[in-house]
Amino acid sequence: MKSQLVAESAGQRTFVVVLDPGEEAFAQLTAFAVDHGVGSASLTALGAFETATVGWFDPGEKTYRKIPVREQCEVLSAIGDVAIGDDGRPSLHVHAVLGLSDGTTRGGHLLDGIVRPTLEVTLVETPGHLRRRHRPELGVALIDLEA
Amino acid sequence: MKSQLVAESAGQRTFVVVLDPGEEAFAQLTAFAVDHGVGSASLTALGAFETATVGWFDPGEKTYRKIPVREQCEVLSAIGDVAIGDDGRPSLHVHAVLGLSDGTTRGGHLLDGIVRPTLEVTLVETPGHLRRRHRPELGVALIDLEA
Amino acid sequence: MKSQLVAESAGQRTFVVVLDPGEEAFAQLTAFAVDHGVGSASLTALGAFETATVGWFDPGEKTYRKIPVREQCEVLSAIGDVAIGDDGRPSLHVHAVLGLSDGTTRGGHLLDGIVRPTLEVTLVETPGHLRRRHRPELGVALIDLEA
Numbered sequence: 090m091k092s093q094l095v096a097e098s099a100g101q102r103t104f105v106v107v108l109d110p111g112e113e114a115f116a117q118l119t120a121f122a123v124d125h126g127v128g129s130a131s132l133t134a135l136g137a138f139e140t141a142t143v144g145w146f147d148p149g150e151k152t153y154r155k156i157p158v159r160e161q162c163e164v165l166s167a168i169g170d171v172a173i174g175d176d177g178r179p180s181l182h183v184h185a186v187l188g189l190s191d192g193t194t195r196g197g198h199l200l201d202g203i204v205r206p207t208l209e210v211t212l213v214e215t216p217g218h219l220r221r222r223h224r225p226e227l228g229v230a231l232i233d234l235e236a
Numbered sequence: 237m238k239s240q241l242v243a244e245s246a247g248q249r250t251f252v253v254v255l256d257p258g259e260e261a262f263a264q265l266t267a268f269a270v271d272h273g274v275g276s277a278s279l280t281a282l283g284a285f286e287t288a289t290v291g292w293f294d295p296g297e298k299t300y301r302k303i304p305v306r307e308q309c310e311v312l313s314a315i316g317d318v319a320i321g322d323d324g325r326p327s328l329h330v331h332a333v334l335g336l337s338d339g340t341t342r343g344g345h346l347l348d349g350i351v352r353p354t355l356e357v358t359l360v361e362t363p364g365h366l367r368r369r370h371r372p373e374l375g376v377a378l379i380d381l382e383a
Numbered sequence: 384m385k386s387q388l389v390a391e392s393a394g395q396r397t398f399v400v401v402l403d404p405g406e407e408a409f410a411q412l413t414a415f416a417v418d419h420g421v422g423s424a425s426l427t428a429l430g431a432f433e434t435a436t437v438g439w440f441d442p443g444e445k446t447y448r449k450i451p452v453r454e455q456c457e458v459l460s461a462i463g464d465v466a467i468g469d470d471g472r473p474s475l476h477v478h479a480v481l482g483l484s485d486g487t488t489r490g491g492h493l494l495d496g497i498v499r500p501t502l503e504v505t506l507v508e509t510p511g512h513l514r515r516r517h518r519p520e521l522g523v524a525l526i527d528l529e530a
Contacts, residue, residue, distance in 0.1 A: 091528040095423055095509040098393035099245035103509055105423075105464075107526050129242055129252075131358040133280065133427065135462050135478040137440055145337045146284055148308055148352060156339035161442055165478045165490040166313045166333070166460045168282050170252075170356055182356065184282040184312045186333050186341060186460070186480050190439045192450035192489040194480060195339040196312040205442060206518075207525045209464055209476065211425040215242040215250055224353075231354045232254050234238040246392035276389055276399075278505040280427065292484045293431055295455055295499060303486035313460045313480070315429050317399075317503055329503065331429040331459045333480050333488060343459040343482040362389040362397055371500075378501045379401050381385040 090117045092125075100216035108136070108208040114167075115181065115201050118210065122171050122179035128218025132183070134167035136208035143185060143197025151228025158195050163188035164208060167199065171212075172219035172232050180221045180230065237264045239272075247363035255283070255355040261314075262328065262348050265357065269318050269326035275365025279330070281314035283355035290332060290344025298375025305342050310335035311355060314346065318359075319366035319379050327368045327377065384411045386419075394510035402430070402502040408461075409475065409495050412504065416465050416473035422512025426477070428461035430502035437479060437491030445522025452489050457482035458502060461493065465506075466513035466526050474515045474524065 090112060096103040104125070108117055114134075122130070139161050144153030169183030186196040202208075220236035223229075237259060243250040251272070255264055261281075269277070286308050291300030316330030333343040349355075367383035370376075384406060390397040398419070402411055408428075416424070433455050438447030463477030480490040496502075514530035517523075 093513075093528045095511065095513070096393065096395045098395060099243065101243045101245060101250070103395070103507075105425075105509075105513060105526070105528065107528055131280065133425065133462050135464070135476065139442070143335070143339060145310055145335060145339065146308070146353075147337070148286070154337060158339070161440070163439055163478060163491050165480045166462050168280050168313050170282070170358065182282065184310060184335070186312045186335075186488075186490065188437070188439060188478070188480075188490040190441070190448060192437060192439065192452070192491055194333075194341045194488045194490050196333065196335040196341050197310050197339055206440075206521045206523060209526055211464065213250075215252075217242065219240075219242070219252060227353045229353060232252070232356055234240045234252065234254055246390065248390045248392060248397070278427065290482070290486060292457055292482060292486065293455070293500075294484070295433070301484060305486070315427050315460050317429070317505065329429065331457060331482070333459045333482075341480075341488045342486040343480065343488050344457050344486055360397075362399075364389065366387075366389070366399060374500045376500060379399070379503055381387045381399065381401055 102214045104212045106210040108204045110205050112204045113201050114208055119181050127171050127179050127214050128173050130171040130212050130214040132169045132212040134208055134210040136164045138162050138202040139205035141202035142200040144200050145197050156197050158187055172221040174221050175223050249361045251359045253357040255351045257352050259351045260348050261355050266328050274318050274326050274361050275320050277318040277359050277361040279316045279357055279359040281355055281357040283311045285309050285349040286352035288349035289347040291347050292344050303344050305334055319368035321368050322370050396508045398506045400504040402498045404499050406498045407495050408502055413475050421465050421473050421508050422467050424465040424506050424508040426463045426504055426506040428502055428504040430458045432456050432496040433499035435496035436494040438494050439491050450491050452481055466515035468515050469517050
């Protein structure tokens with residue numbers, strides 16, 4: 090993973106983050122947010138994975154159903170945000186659409202993805218921080234703008 | 237719906253908007269744009285819907301063919317913009333990709349979507365306003381940069 | 384193609400670019416980047432194509448497998464970036480998800496797309512420039528933040 094601060098203005102910082110082959114995207118981007126003290130951000134990304142796991146949230150079971158994608162796939166879109174979780178650390182939320190070799194797609198809440206050959210991420214940090222709070226009655230952590 | 241102004245710089249305002257369970261996303265985001273006098277913006281969003289309707293534009297019929305998605309689905313991506321319509325009010329244009337429980341996807345022009353449990357929207361407003369003009373020969377309203 | 388500079392702040396410029404029916408999106412957006420001297424940018428877009436070609440990168444063959452989409456399709460998402468290529472000119476990298484008339488989707492690395500009726504692009508240029516270098520061992524050009 091390499092990163093560059095490409096713009097800074099009025100407390101808003103824009104980073105380009107480029108992941109290397111073999112890196113796991115979710116862990117790496119979380120580490121980036123922790124290392125740079127990112128408390129509020131949105132991101133978009135494109136690239137490709139050699140394998141990934143996405144999730145579909147089952148409101149009845151209050152958990153993510155895992156959907157493995159065990160083949161080389163284009164990361165057609167990854168859209169996400171960063172907020173501060175209940176543990177006081179940056180918490181990532183990313184959804185991804187993956188393109189298979191026949192052009193069909195799979196997608197879900199990004200659980201993990203192994204980069205091959207690249208993932209190009211634009212992350213725009215905004216000043217201050219957002220909070221993400223676990224909601225036991227729903228089974229997920231949601232951004233809480235009143236926190 | 238709750239919102240927070242997370243950055244402001246040189247007339248450009250960034251809002252995070254979080255929708256609540258049961259809210260209809262297209263109407264709520266339009267209301268947000270109206271209430272905040274947004275005349276030009278782009279947005280990205282992620283979250284989930286319990287049900288939604290997307291559309292495919294049929295150029296022959298000059299109308300949207302409705303595609304109902306009557307099941308819990310991840311909002312894998314929502315990308316959109318805001319301009320001022322012929323009626324002088326903010327007009328939203330949003331396309332969405334939705335992820336089903338088996339990881340396959342559906343998508344189209346967003347007509348409506350009922351949030352469950354959240355929709356997290358980052359909206360970047362730019363100064364001035366854009367115009368969206370109905371084009372009767374095409375059957376749609378398009379951004380007109382010469383207006 | 385028409386464009387408008389909608390925001391400028393601390394060397395960061397935001398453009399809205401609107402493509403016209405019949406224009407080929409990849410060539411037009413590359414021309415836009417060349418004409419405006421864009422050396423580093425990220426973009427999102429929505430609209431529709433009457434026909435398109437996307438690609439899936441085959442790591443074994445080190446080339447893109449072409450996937451033609453020969454029907455009217457919504458551009459559900461297009462996410463991309465701009466960097467300076469080995470030839471010293473702006474180089475675009477865009478991934479697209481396309482929505483067919485039945486709501487299913489196709490997607491890949493955008494090779495070409497003929498606009499019908501519009502493509503609405505928000506492009507955020509950041510100061511300085513990024514470099515994209517061809518990597519013969521991989522068969523693709525990747526952003527090189529150490530260049």
